[in-house]
Amino acid sequence: MTEPARRTLLLAAAAAGLGLVGCTSEEEAGEKPRPSGTRSRTPTSVPPTPTETPLPAASPWPLVRTEVEPQVKRNAVRLLEALGTWPRGQDGTGPARRRAEAQGVPSGSVPGLVDQARPLLDAGSEATAHVIAAQYGGLLATRASVLVAMRQWGRAEDGAVRAGGATVDVRLGRSPGGWRVGALYPSRPAPPLARPGALIEQVVGHDRIHLPPAADADVRAGQLRPRALRALLALAETYEIDVSVVHTGHPRNVFGTNRLSDHTRMRAFDVWAVDGRAVIDPETPDSLIDGFMRDAARAGAYNIGGPRLLGGGGFFSDRVHRDHLHIAFDSDN
Template sequence: MTEPARRTLLLAAAAAAGLGAAGCTSDGGGEDGGEPGTAASAGASSSDTPAPSHGPGGTPTIPPKPPLPTASPWPLARTEVEPRAKGAAVRLLEALGTWPRGQQGPGPARERARARGVPPAGAAHLVARAAPLLTAAPEATVRVIAAQYGGLAGDRASVLVPLRQWRRAADGSVEDGGATVDVRLTRTPSGWQIRDLCPSRPGRSLTRPGALIERTVTHGRIHLPPAAEADIRAGHLRPAALRALLTLAESYDIDVSVVHTGHPRNVFGTSRLSDHTRMRAFDVWAVNGRTVIDPTTPDALIDGFMRAAARAGAYRVGGPRLLGRGGEVFFTDRAHRDHLHMAFDSDE
């Protein structure tokens, strides 16, 4: 199943269930026990412009350009912990990364931000921060793949948004890329306000990635958004985590959300370095095609996956419920109602 088709299936399931300023390198993701207490282009051109054909009498005819995928707004679950924070993050990125022909560039992007309620000064800052998404392509479309909390601490929030973007190339073909963006928000009397955007910036792919990386990025049951795939191809996930992913994929279909870049550097509200920053962790937003946040997803499915992750070597496993007595392995908090966190304490 292609990624767009898979996303459509997941969104349809979500809809049926009733889903309706600190710097980005500080305040990490809340994965070590929760609230206190850049752009990656993955994949080549998805469609080449065919050569001109000839009509009656030998008159050259120019074939039509392939259309961009249509925009598809991300649905918010009725069980969201902070729906207005997540909604503000998602809708702004959808607006910034999608434009019709002739509306490229920072000027129109600032107008789109202001249309989402961002003040003029704030719009200029956010557009500058979103530069990796704002190419010179004459038209583009963004689709959000997933949206999860990177941390919730009082009046501050981090929302992590893996997305895919299709852009019109100079030759008329369609280029397929994407990023994961850490969106920072602050709660004000008028609601949640976006203060900063931090797009992922994975490193270059390894020249010789090795069998473990190749097996992970090509596995039919491991689904990776562009930034997560780029992170793994660049060697930014330790072998213990890669082996666990492959072990889990023997029994589960896994939708990964975040691996390394695009995630906050520190555990949210603390000075502790995140396991994502150490390249020892990955997050999952759906298992067997069922999203973690969906209230109709069976508890047994998610709980079974969490226990399987611990058996596969994870030393910290976070999710929407505390399993057993918790102890040193399992934890839960408000930020992990919408995703699962698996961390490993080995670099090997």
């Protein structure tokens, strides 16, 4: 099954359980599902020729009303979807600026944000972006970080469809008018190792470990330590694992502190769904998520965050970890 299909099934299930659509507030009430057979919201200036493979259709990430800070995540996700998706004739900086303005970005902030989004704007003559996972990287009274794992398809010069993607650390600040996007930090993984070794090859090739593009690139580049890789393989013997973030695209320090993150040390990975059940979905059984966290501790993790505080050492819970699991290790090997 393709990644967009998996993502759609997972989050559609969550939304169905709650009776939700892809919105989180009255501000997003206009984002209603289109009846079958209606025209896409995204205009196409020039339709693809019959010999070209069409790009996947754009579809908004289905936010749920149980989000801790709905406006924070909505503003981050919708801006990246807009910047990373365009029809033919709308590539380039000028149209990207107009798409940002349409998302309510103040005009003074638009040029800087579009410049920071450059890795998303070079996909080709047309492009489609799909959000795979969006999780909090940090959440304070007036500052926030949302880590958005994306897949993107673009039309190359030869007409072929090229697949890529990134994880973007979206920084927001609270203003009198609400939360505003202030900066974008796309992932920049290192090149893949020429000789990755058996452990890396087992992780990237495992059919029960699902890695978004940036996380996959991190693992192939050797940016996840062996102990964490072995734990992933051990957990995959019992669970299907949807990873969100590994190394790049994560804040360097624990948000709001001067402490170096275990992601920066290449000793941590985050998980947004277990056995096809999103961590944030209230219909996901507590026993499934709690069992995964305890099994992660048995696999060697020393610091495990999630939506509930479990008894015993090494576990923690806070508002940031309502939507994902943080699995970290205190040694490399």
